[in-house]
Amino acid sequence: MASDTLLMSIRESFGRVVYTHKTHEKQIEILCYYEKTARWLEAVLISLTAGGAITLLFGQGFWLQLVTAILASAATMVTIYQLSFDPGRLIRDHRKCARRLWLIREKYINLLSDLIDEAIDDDKGRLQRDTILKELQEIYLEAPDTSSKAYSMAQGALKIKEEMSFTDDEIDQFLPKPLRKGEK
Numbered sequence: 616m617a618s619d620t621l622l623m624s625i626r627e628s629f630g631r632v633v634y635t636h637k638t639h640e641k642q643i644e645i646l647c648y649y650e651k652t653a654r655w656l657e658a659v660l661i662s663l664t665a666g667g668a669i670t671l672l673f674g675q676g677f678w679l680q681l682v683t684a685i686l687a688s689a690a691t692m693v694t695i696y697q698l699s700f701d702p703g704r705l706i707r708d709h710r711k712c713a714r715r716l717w718l719i720r721e722k723y724i725n726l727l728s729d730l731i732d733e734a735i736d737d738d739k740g741r742l743q744r745d746t747i748l749k750e751l752q753e754i755y756l757e758a759p760d761t762s763s764k765a766y767s768m769a770q771g772a773l774k775i776k777e778e779m780s781f782t783d784d785e786i787d788q789f790l791p792k793p794l795r796k797g798e799k
Contacts, residue, residue: 617730618737625730625744626796629723630786632751636716637773639758642765643709650702653693660690708759715754722747727794 667683726743729735735743773785787795
Protein backbone atom coordinates (compact mmCIF):
# COMPACT_ATOMS: atom_id res chain seq x y z
CA MET A 616 0.00 0.00 0.00
CA ALA A 617 1.22 3.49 -0.83
CA SER A 618 2.47 5.68 1.97
CA ASP A 619 -0.11 7.91 3.61
CA THR A 620 1.96 11.04 2.99
CA LEU A 621 2.27 10.30 -0.73
CA LEU A 622 -1.47 9.70 -1.03
CA MET A 623 -2.19 12.85 1.00
CA SER A 624 0.09 14.90 -1.26
CA ILE A 625 -1.55 13.62 -4.44
CA ARG A 626 -5.05 14.03 -3.05
CA GLU A 627 -4.25 17.61 -2.03
CA SER A 628 -2.93 18.43 -5.51
CA PHE A 629 -5.97 16.75 -7.02
CA GLY A 630 -8.27 18.93 -4.90
CA ARG A 631 -6.47 22.11 -5.96
CA VAL A 632 -6.74 21.14 -9.63
CA VAL A 633 -10.46 20.49 -9.23
CA TYR A 634 -10.83 23.95 -7.68
CA THR A 635 -8.78 25.70 -10.38
CA HIS A 636 -10.65 23.85 -13.12
CA LYS A 637 -13.99 24.98 -11.70
CA THR A 638 -12.74 28.58 -11.41
CA HIS A 639 -11.83 28.62 -15.11
CA GLU A 640 -15.26 27.20 -15.96
CA LYS A 641 -16.92 29.99 -13.97
CA GLN A 642 -14.68 32.59 -15.65
CA ILE A 643 -15.95 31.29 -19.00
CA GLU A 644 -19.54 31.81 -17.82
CA ILE A 645 -18.75 35.39 -16.78
CA LEU A 646 -17.00 36.21 -20.05
CA CYS A 647 -19.80 34.67 -22.13
CA TYR A 648 -22.32 36.85 -20.30
CA TYR A 649 -20.21 39.99 -20.86
CA GLU A 650 -19.64 39.14 -24.50
CA LYS A 651 -23.34 38.55 -25.15
CA THR A 652 -24.33 41.73 -23.30
CA ALA A 653 -21.76 43.83 -25.18
CA ARG A 654 -22.90 42.46 -28.54
CA TRP A 655 -26.54 43.22 -27.78
CA LEU A 656 -25.68 46.67 -26.48
CA GLU A 657 -23.63 47.36 -29.59
CA ALA A 658 -26.47 46.21 -31.87
CA VAL A 659 -29.03 48.35 -30.04
CA LEU A 660 -26.78 51.43 -30.08
CA ILE A 661 -25.98 51.03 -33.78
CA SER A 662 -29.68 50.56 -34.60
CA LEU A 663 -30.66 53.65 -32.63
CA THR A 664 -27.84 55.63 -34.23
CA ALA A 665 -28.96 54.54 -37.69
CA GLY A 666 -32.53 55.46 -36.86
CA GLY A 667 -31.42 58.88 -35.64
CA ALA A 668 -29.32 59.44 -38.78
CA ILE A 669 -32.23 58.51 -41.04
CA THR A 670 -34.56 60.81 -39.12
CA LEU A 671 -32.04 63.64 -39.54
CA LEU A 672 -32.34 63.27 -43.32
CA PHE A 673 -35.97 64.32 -43.14
CA GLY A 674 -35.74 67.02 -40.56
CA GLN A 675 -33.46 69.04 -38.44
CA GLY A 676 -33.26 69.53 -34.78
CA PHE A 677 -30.48 70.19 -32.37
CA TRP A 678 -31.71 67.61 -29.83
CA LEU A 679 -32.01 64.89 -32.44
CA GLN A 680 -28.49 65.66 -33.66
CA LEU A 681 -27.19 65.60 -30.08
CA VAL A 682 -28.88 62.29 -29.23
CA THR A 683 -27.65 60.72 -32.48
CA ALA A 684 -24.11 61.91 -31.80
CA ILE A 685 -24.22 60.52 -28.25
CA LEU A 686 -25.56 57.17 -29.49
CA ALA A 687 -22.88 57.01 -32.19
CA SER A 688 -20.19 57.77 -29.61
CA ALA A 689 -21.52 55.11 -27.23
CA ALA A 690 -21.66 52.53 -30.05
CA THR A 691 -18.07 53.39 -30.97
CA MET A 692 -16.93 52.99 -27.34
CA VAL A 693 -18.62 49.59 -27.04
CA THR A 694 -17.03 48.46 -30.31
CA ILE A 695 -13.57 49.65 -29.23
CA TYR A 696 -14.03 47.94 -25.86
CA GLN A 697 -14.88 44.65 -27.56
CA LEU A 698 -11.97 44.92 -29.98
CA SER A 699 -9.44 45.73 -27.26
CA PHE A 700 -10.83 43.36 -24.61
CA ASP A 701 -11.56 40.50 -27.07
CA PRO A 702 -13.74 38.36 -24.80
CA GLY A 703 -13.94 35.65 -27.48
CA ARG A 704 -10.18 35.05 -27.28
CA LEU A 705 -10.29 35.03 -23.48
CA ILE A 706 -13.15 32.51 -23.55
CA ARG A 707 -11.10 30.25 -25.86
CA ASP A 708 -8.03 30.61 -23.61
CA HIS A 709 -10.02 29.67 -20.49
CA ARG A 710 -11.64 26.71 -22.28
CA LYS A 711 -8.24 25.44 -23.38
CA CYS A 712 -6.91 25.79 -19.84
CA ALA A 713 -9.97 24.07 -18.33
CA ARG A 714 -9.63 21.16 -20.77
CA ARG A 715 -5.97 20.75 -19.94
CA LEU A 716 -6.78 20.86 -16.21
CA TRP A 717 -9.44 18.20 -16.74
CA LEU A 718 -6.75 15.88 -18.14
CA ILE A 719 -4.50 16.55 -15.14
CA ARG A 720 -7.43 15.80 -12.85
CA GLU A 721 -7.96 12.46 -14.57
CA LYS A 722 -4.25 11.65 -14.35
CA TYR A 723 -4.38 12.23 -10.60
CA ILE A 724 -7.36 9.88 -10.29
CA ASN A 725 -5.52 7.21 -12.25
CA LEU A 726 -2.36 7.70 -10.21
CA LEU A 727 -4.32 7.35 -6.98
CA SER A 728 -5.93 4.22 -8.36
CA ASP A 729 -2.59 2.68 -9.32
CA LEU A 730 -1.09 3.45 -5.91
CA ILE A 731 -4.05 2.13 -3.94
CA ASP A 732 -4.22 -1.02 -6.09
CA GLU A 733 -0.45 -1.41 -5.67
CA ALA A 734 -0.04 -1.49 -9.45
CA ILE A 735 2.91 0.84 -8.92
CA ASP A 736 5.19 1.37 -5.95
CA ASP A 737 5.78 4.62 -4.08
CA ASP A 738 8.91 5.48 -6.07
CA LYS A 739 7.12 5.17 -9.40
CA GLY A 740 4.17 7.04 -7.90
CA ARG A 741 6.45 9.91 -6.89
CA LEU A 742 7.93 10.03 -10.39
CA GLN A 743 4.46 10.16 -11.94
CA ARG A 744 3.37 12.78 -9.42
CA ASP A 745 6.40 14.92 -10.27
CA THR A 746 5.71 14.52 -14.00
CA ILE A 747 2.12 15.63 -13.51
CA LEU A 748 3.32 18.60 -11.44
CA LYS A 749 5.61 19.67 -14.29
CA GLU A 750 2.68 19.46 -16.73
CA LEU A 751 0.57 21.44 -14.29
CA GLN A 752 3.26 24.10 -13.99
CA GLU A 753 3.27 24.53 -17.79
CA ILE A 754 -0.50 24.92 -17.77
CA TYR A 755 -0.38 27.51 -14.98
CA LEU A 756 2.36 29.49 -16.73
CA GLU A 757 0.14 29.87 -19.82
CA ALA A 758 -3.21 30.11 -18.02
CA PRO A 759 -5.19 33.33 -18.31
CA ASP A 760 -5.95 35.11 -15.06
CA THR A 761 -9.26 34.50 -13.38
CA SER A 762 -11.27 37.07 -11.48
CA SER A 763 -12.26 37.17 -7.84
CA LYS A 764 -15.87 36.85 -9.03
CA ALA A 765 -15.06 33.57 -10.83
CA TYR A 766 -13.27 32.33 -7.72
CA SER A 767 -16.30 33.18 -5.58
CA MET A 768 -18.60 31.45 -8.03
CA ALA A 769 -16.36 28.38 -8.05
CA GLN A 770 -16.27 28.41 -4.27
CA GLY A 771 -20.06 28.47 -4.16
CA ALA A 772 -20.28 25.72 -6.77
CA LEU A 773 -17.83 23.50 -4.94
CA LYS A 774 -18.81 24.11 -1.33
CA ILE A 775 -22.47 25.09 -1.36
CA LYS A 776 -23.77 23.40 -4.48
CA GLU A 777 -21.29 20.56 -3.95
CA GLU A 778 -20.47 20.32 -7.66
CA MET A 779 -17.06 19.12 -6.49
CA SER A 780 -15.19 19.68 -3.28
CA PHE A 781 -11.95 19.78 -1.36
CA THR A 782 -12.37 17.95 1.95
CA ASP A 783 -11.65 14.21 2.19
CA ASP A 784 -15.33 13.34 2.35
CA GLU A 785 -16.16 15.66 -0.53
CA ILE A 786 -13.24 14.39 -2.66
CA ASP A 787 -14.45 10.87 -1.92
CA GLN A 788 -17.84 11.82 -3.37
CA PHE A 789 -16.37 12.21 -6.84
CA LEU A 790 -13.74 9.48 -6.73
CA PRO A 791 -14.61 5.90 -7.70
CA LYS A 792 -15.38 3.79 -4.62
CA PRO A 793 -12.09 1.87 -4.59
CA LEU A 794 -10.19 5.19 -4.51
CA ARG A 795 -12.09 6.68 -1.62
CA LYS A 796 -10.13 7.25 1.55
CA GLY A 797 -13.10 6.21 3.69
CA GLU A 798 -13.64 2.95 1.76
CA LYS A 799 -10.40 1.20 2.73
